[in-house]
Amino acid sequence: AVGYRNKKCWPRDCRMRLLKRDVNLGRAIFWDIKNRLPRSITTLDWDNSFVSVYSAENPNILFDMNGFEVRILPKCRMQNQKKASHRDGVWNLQNETTKEMTAQAHLRVEESWVQAFDNRIRQILMSSGATTFTKIANKWNTALIGLMTYFREAVLNTQELLDILVKNENKIQTRIKIGLNSKMPSRFPPVVFYCPKELGGLGMLSMGHVLIPQSDLRYSKQTDTGVTHFRAGLSHDEDQLIPNLFRYLQPWESEFVDSQRVWAEYALKRQEASSQNRRLTLEDLEDSWDRGIPRINTLFSKDRHTLAYDRGWRARTEFKKYQVLRANPFWWTHQRHDGK
Numbered sequence: 179a180v181g182y183r184n185k186k187c188w189p190r191d192c193r194m195r196l197l198k199r200d201v202n203l204g205r206a207i208f209w210d211i212k213n214r215l216p217r218s219i220t221t222l223d224w225d226n227s228f229v230s231v232y233s234a235e236n237p238n239i240l241f242d243m244n245g246f247e248v249r250i251l252p253k254c255r256m257q258n259q260k261k262a263s264h265r266d267g268v269w270n271l272q273n274e275t276t277k278e279m280t281a282q283a284h285l286r287v288e289e290s291w292v293q294a295f296d297n298r299i300r301q302i303l304m305s306s307g308a309t310t311f312t313k314i315a316n317k318w319n320t321a322l323i324g325l326m327t328y329f330r331e332a333v334l335n336t337q338e339l340l341d342i343l344v345k346n347e348n349k350i351q352t353r354i355k356i357g358l359n360s361k362m363p364s365r366f367p368p369v370v371f372y373c374p375k376e377l378g379g380l381g382m383l384s385m386g387h388v389l390i391p392q393s394d395l396r397y398s399k400q401t402d403t404g405v406t407h408f409r410a411g412l413s414h415d416e417d418q419l420i421p422n423l424f425r426y427l428q429p430w431e432s433e434f435v436d437s438q439r440v441w442a443e444y445a446l447k448r449q450e451a452s453s454q455n456r457r458l459t460l461e462d463l464e465d466s467w468d469r470g471i472p473r474i475n476t477l478f479s480k481d482r483h484t485l486a487y488d489r490g491w492r493a494r495t496e497f498k499k500y501q502v503l504r505a506n507p508f509w510w511t512h513q514r515h516d517g518k
Contacts, residue, residue, distance in 0.1 A: 185240045204229035247286040267335035285332040299346040315380040324507025331429040347386035386412035387420035440470040473517025
């Protein structure tokens with residue numbers, strides 16, 4: 179088992195157990211897949227690949243995808259059937275036909291993406307030479323919204339990311355304070371940063387005033403104890419509660435459930451309208467207009483006929499990062515195709 183990579187971000191009893199048979203199978207699969215790929219196009223590198231084997235001794239399937247670290251644990255392999263977690267960042271996976279919950283997917287944010295966010299904020303700070311304070315706050319807001327709308331509930335399970343959010347929000351504020359040549363707390367009450375611009379503040383959004391879930395440090399490295407206590411992130415002298423951006427975002431899991439419902443309703447309403455030989459109106463769809471993935475309103479945008487011919491737009495958006503030098507925080511979505 180020497181030299182076989184593992185997912186160190188999970189507690190010990192949630193990682194892959196490196197037993198000889200499973201490790202040999204994992205290595206064999208890796209070399210088999212590597213030899214099938216034409217070298218002229220691409221190849222796999224053992225040092226940054228990971229093969230997760232599901233077997234009698236290994237109940238978890240571990241993988242990362244598009245920035246999410248995922249650990250899938252089937253219901254039949256949970257030690258105690260009642261041990262199913264019901265917390266943010268754990269998705270219930272259902273059987274499509276019977277609607278029975280068959281497994282749970284635990285989510286975290288991948289380490290390289292946590293680092294990428296940290297680097298983006300460092301870039302904002304480095305490039306903010308003689309920039310106005312509003313611009314710095316706006317750049318922070320855009321980076322934060324981009325991160326939170328993509329990862330949503332996975333952020334709460336990633337303590338390293340929560341720590342980095344607290345640290346960077348503090349750095350942005352310090353940068354603004356230094357611009358005024360003072361760091362005296364009494365000169366910078368929270369209202370200066372978080373108040374909307376109409377009322378004279380900078381309109382900063384916050385993810386730093388958050389209770390960071392801590393597991394018992396002795397056991398959390400070994401087993402998934404869950405949250406045993408919390409510690410505060412950013413604090414300030416005036417004890418008002420600064421609202422947390424996450425509270426205003428719907429978690430992905432409920433977004434998916436909502437989407438299924440809304441699109442099923444739309445299909446029924448459309449069928450009903452065609453049977454009555456009339457067209458669907460805005461009143462029919464008023465309550466589901468801004469819902470669903472993609473949003474229902476994309477069906478009624480004025481350039482919907484042109485967009486139907488826009489094939490491969492998602493891949494093109496992804497490849498734009500190699501052509502356009504600007505950071506695009508919303509690389510994963512498109513307002514015309516997916517809706518806002």
